Amino acid sequence: MADSTVSPTIDDATLAASGRRVLDTEARGLEAVSGRINGDFSRACRVLLACRGRVVCIGMGKSGHVARKIAATLASTGTPAFYVHPGEAGHGDLGMITDADVVLAISYSGESDEILMLLPVLKRQGNPLLAMTGRPQSMLAREADVHLDVSVPTEACPLHLAPTSSTTASMAMGDALAVALLEARGFTADDFARSHPAGSLGRRLLLHIRDVMHAGDEIPRVAADASLADALMEMSRKRLGMTAIVDGDDRLVGLYTDGDLRRTLADPAIDVHRARIADVMTRSPVVIEADALASEAARLMEDRKITMLLVLDRERRVVGALNIHDLLRARVV
Structure with a gap:
């Protein structure tokens, strides 16, 4: 031995x-x-x-x-x-x-x-x-x-x-x-996914944005003429740390997030009691389509150093919203 x-x-x-x-x-x-x-x-x-x-x-x-x-x-x-x-x-x-x-x-x-x-x-x-x-x-x-x-x-x-x-x-x-x-x-990757439905690999290849996003009444949104106070109330109700700002056809015109609120409060030139949401929103936010893979949302969040996304259809109507916690719950990240 x-x-x-x-x-x-x-x-x-x-x-x-x-x-x-x-x-x-x-x-x-x-x-x-x-x-x-x-x-x-x-x-x-x-x-x-x-x-x-x-x-x-x-x-x-x-x-x-x-x-x-x-x-x-x-x-x-x-x-x-x-x-x-x-x-x-x-x-x-x-x-x-x-x-x-x-x-x-x-x-x-x-x-x-x-x-x-x-x-x-x-x-x-x-x-x-x-x-x-x-x-x-x-x-x-x-x-x-x-x-x-x-x-x-x-x-x-x-x-x-x-x-x-x-x-x-x-x-x-x-x-x-x-x-x-x-x-x-x-x-193709889709063919590969069909033989790997389980585990993290399957989730990355099969799970789409529409499978994990908040939709319908769960989407935080306010009209473009809403006050900042109204937007904050909507953010509190929907608890996603953001709200979409939309026009009359539900098309996206802007986004307001918890991070935007901190920046607003730090700006002495802004009266938070009188401000309109259109004056403080982000006008060209990062967005994604519902047909994209959930793993793409995770990659986009990581690359852009953000924690939430609005989901749009091809006419730029808001159809969903998700944040990093949704992806964590789905075990995509």
């Missing part, structure tokens, strides 16, 4: 140097693989684009983890895919693979017994076989319809044993396939 005692001579600089060496080694591996993105890669993409079923990713050990990740990335970017454990496939799970599927087999050695054992059945069923290996002369590479060479100059592991650079290269090749297919299919 390995001695877990840390050497007393190890220092922070040595640890950091080890980390940098790993990243440098893996970067060189990726650079080497990048030089092999060629006709084989394009052929693999065309096989995947022509697939009538799903992409079945298989791999053993660390390659199995890579295969799981590639399957997940493909599935989330418009290419239906799933992972099958090659060992379990030989005990019944092979029935999950139909003749309409493409098989993507990942094995750095290209000699994994569990995968090679499946090849006769897959060939007989007529499944196109894509292989990702580090040995173009291996059995798996030779039997594949298309082989993708992911060999790297060296592993980052100083013992040259633990898969490090090689798994990074295989993972990156999977990402390259997924993105190339995404672009070829014209896969």
Whole structure:
């Protein structure tokens, strides 16, 4: 059993140097693989684009983890895919693979017994076989319809044993396939959102302004000829820290906020008891449309250093209002 005692001579600089060496080694591996993105890669993409079923990713050990990740990335970017454990496939799970599927087999050695054992059945069923290996002369590479060479100059592991650079290269090749297919299919952010409805990613991609804004009688608004006192009463009633100022057709002419009130009170030239709202309002406030994503409102607030927005339709009628607290409650920020 390995001695877990840390050497007393190890220092922070040595640890950091080890980390940098790993990243440098893996970067060189990726650079080497990048030089092999060629006709084989394009052929693999065309096989995947022509697939009538799903992409079945298989791999053993660390390659199995890579295969799981590639399957997940493909599935989330418009290419239906799933992972099958090659060992379990030989005990019944092979029935999950139909003749309409493409098989993507990942094995750095290209000699994994569990995968090679499946090849006769897959060939007989007529499944196109894509292989990702580090040995173009291996059995798996030779039997594949298309082989993708992911060999790297060296592993980052100083013992040259633990898969490090090689798994990074295989993972990156999977990402390259997924993105190339995404672009070829014209896969959009809306398509992506449909497969990511949960969590913060789903909220950023699916939640629109109209889903979180205050509408109807909840919108604070006063007429352009209203007094400042009337505007303050409306702000107090609606409790959004602002009020819209609108014309007779409900079109926006200005905005008054808590911040504007502080500036008004600090101006000795303004008589707050006699002032009209039109004299102290902001005439060109930052606004947004109801069809915009809620995440756009969050970004706009951050960029303009504001905490509230009015929502307009295309005729500049006020149809909603929201503040940063609405976005926080919706967990957009």
